[in-house]
Amino acid sequence: MADVAMHPALTGPRGAKPRRLLSPRNIVLYGTLIVVCMYYILPLWVMIMTSLKGMPEVRLGNIFAPPVEITFQPWVKAWSEACTGLNCDGLSRGFWNSVVITVPSVVVSILIASINGYALVNWRFRGSEVFFTILIFGSFIPYQVMLYPIVIGLREIGLYGSLWGLVIVHTIFGMPILTLLFRNYFSSVPEELFKAARVDGAGFWGIYFQIMLPMSLPIFVVALILQVTGIWNDFLFGVVFTKPELYPMTVQLNNIVNSVQGVKEYNVNMAATLLTGLVPLIVYFVSGKLFVRGIAAGAVKG
Amino acid sequence: MGNSIEVKDLTLNFGSVSVLKNLNIDVQEGEFVVLLGPSGCGKSTLLNCLAGLLDISDGQIWIKGKNVTWAEPSERGIGMVFQSYALYPQMTVRGNLSFGLKNAKVPQAEIDKRIARAAEILQIQPLLDRKPAALSGGQRQRVAIGRALVRDVDVFLFDEPLSNLDAKLRSELRVEIKRLHNALGNTMVYVTHDQIEALTLADRIAVMKGGVIQQLAAPLEIYNRPSNLFVAGFLGSPSMNFLKGKTVDGGRAFQFGSTKIDLAGYEGGAVLERDQAILGVRPEHITVSTSPVSGPSMPAEVEIDEHLGADSLLWLKAEGTNMSVRVPVEGRLPPGTKVHLGLDIPKASLFDAKTEQRI
């Protein structure tokens, strides 16, 4: 004992524990992760490579190989010349349709859901929680069950097949998750702030616009991400509730790629697919962790 | 001086749960009333009812001679200060102070005047253009008080305003609130669970439990003559010593185990003979001596002594009951010492064990 105390440096380990970067554990860990990531990256890689090749090279070569000769012709063709069953003016029409559908749908659905969430947290009235519970359970009902009654309802008010009809549908089906998102966020805002504003004489709309809205910008961004990707990616509602002239990009893409007539132009198809995925991908890569927060909101039951 | 706040038969139910039961309380103009009690006793709920932030189930609330039972919070002529400060994070201090006035459509010149005055009183002039996030806890609470101040109202409601501050800041702001009250002369209703705050600030304290006011009286009265066991046990640290026994000799003495304590000098009602009674004596109303003492006394044995700095606490056992006694530092005794406790009967309280009320 005394000996150890006298020569601490000579006996046993001392100082920081050594760490090896290439320990077996790390090799297995990072190896697995890298292999898994290949599975995720592969389709994106193939998509990009194919879309930059000419058809002769696509037929001859290997889908994983980078193009020998880069061409943007498939992109141009997918954008402005590709044929659906109806016409041959490319995906651009679908793109603009999707823009026209997405912008009002996102604005209206977020506005309504945020007011819902605010009313549910701060202005509870008899039955408000019941409606919310119905809303949440309703979000599990397969859309197919409600499609036809909505068709009838929209027809009655003369909006079936129109842009605003689809906006209403997106607002309805976005409402459960968005209301949950805003409700959970607003309930994390200290109640005393709301009380202080009431003592200061602000009413329902005053508190919403002057107090809640300005301090909730992050959650509005989360909702924006959720809705832009969700509505842009929608296929079913686009098919059911709009006319062919108004088909969103996803529907048009499917019509282009899976159309039976003509020779398959895989490079154009992949360019079209990439073009359709571009908006959500950009949203995803720009938003980073906020995207994760948005999708996780669906899993956290309040 | 008239009544500033009158609460008449106030009842509040949440569903089938009764949170406040038939409360009556009058607060005089310029009075500082503290609502004190453990968490869940309904003190904050009562304050929210006064503010109009909760709709009551039955009864009336009058403020400054006006029935405000159905009035909106902003119409009641009150200002409120919250525990979490509740400052609007996106507005500057000036914005926070002016928000309510703008909602009330007060002219800009008047707003500027009132903010200048409040800022001067609270010494927050240099902070006016900062956001709340850039302020310290103490500064935030000053701004929160300022928000009540600019409303130019007669009644201030405080909802545990100092609970989020550290001990040092808390005592500083406590003094400041007292000073503010002296300077402005407003009626103040102040909710807290901290008995030091209650004892130091209040003109009168309302001790609450289970939605009922247990006792409403001046601090010293409450401390010295608690109306029931709960109030006696809630105030004071360490808590009052409770000796379970019975009154004998026609109410002239208290039988505690094998010890008989003479009750001569007890200040209270008719003691009578009760077979279940509790004698309450505060730790500072007991003297400790190693030799027998004259007057009401009992034997005990020291178990632990705690050094508190300014004085000491002795934990003893007497007739199987744990007791604490506050003694000067030089009065410390080692564990195991056999002692005699002298009781100050005029300052003691006697309770009926069945009704738990003071006799």
Add this chain to the structure above:
Amino acid sequence: MAGNGAGAKGGSRLFRNLNAKIAAIPMILTALLVFVGGTAWTVLYSFTNSKLLPRANFVGLDQYERLWDTSRWVISIGNLMAYGAMALVFTIVIGFVLAVLMDQKIRFEDTFRTIMLYPFALSFVVTGLVWQWVLNPEFGIQHIMRSLGWENFAFDPLNDADTVLFGLLIAGLWQGTGFVMCLMLAGLRGIDEDIWKAARVDGIPTWKTYLFVIVPMMRPVFVTTFVIIAAGIIKLYDLVVAMTSGGPEGNASQVPAMYVYDYMFQAQNLGQGFAASTMMLLSVLIVLIPWAWLEYGRKSRG
């Protein structure tokens, strides 16, 4: 003075919080009219012989008998169950394993997560079309393996009725596992650090801690994930439309949602569509009711 404010605001109860109630009208309409009303309407009309237009001509269980006599429906249900079981097991297992790997305080966590999650931002249509291309027998994986020397290598799931579901599964897992990984990772991060310290002090191996301590603690996360995935699988539609259009061999990859759409909007046999969608609702309820019961039970137990 009497009556002037004695008691609470009894008479004006309906008009209290009036703004909040007005603001909640969209929510109330969605909950009652669309979710409850629409669902009830569809269920009710599934007992009629509606063809081109909904008619209240009740025929009892006729539509259901016809439904279960239709081989396409029976195949659809079988496919859904097979695909659903596989997708549930693989998604949860893979998602959890990935989350555990990500939880090892690794470097580049953000990069790995970004790569694993990006497919979730893409639509099912895009997902289906990309994998259709990667799995293309003439150019995709099969072609490459053969050109590398394995002349007899066969991997053409989308054109083989026996394996088409695996083809869908590969794409489905690609799209959804990153999302489940994020949910699981959030669950793992939510576990008290002290549990890990205690296990380390007790000398329990990491894998054992995960299996016997962490997994049981994460039960709510698993349950919620299960419900979200299951509800999503029952709605499965776009992916199949884009990838196989229900083929090969006509019906090999049909799913209930396609059946509903085709009968409601193409074959003009509304009664069949309603009956089929009611069956979809029923399958959701089978998942949802035990879950709601468990949730409710857990809350009432404290």
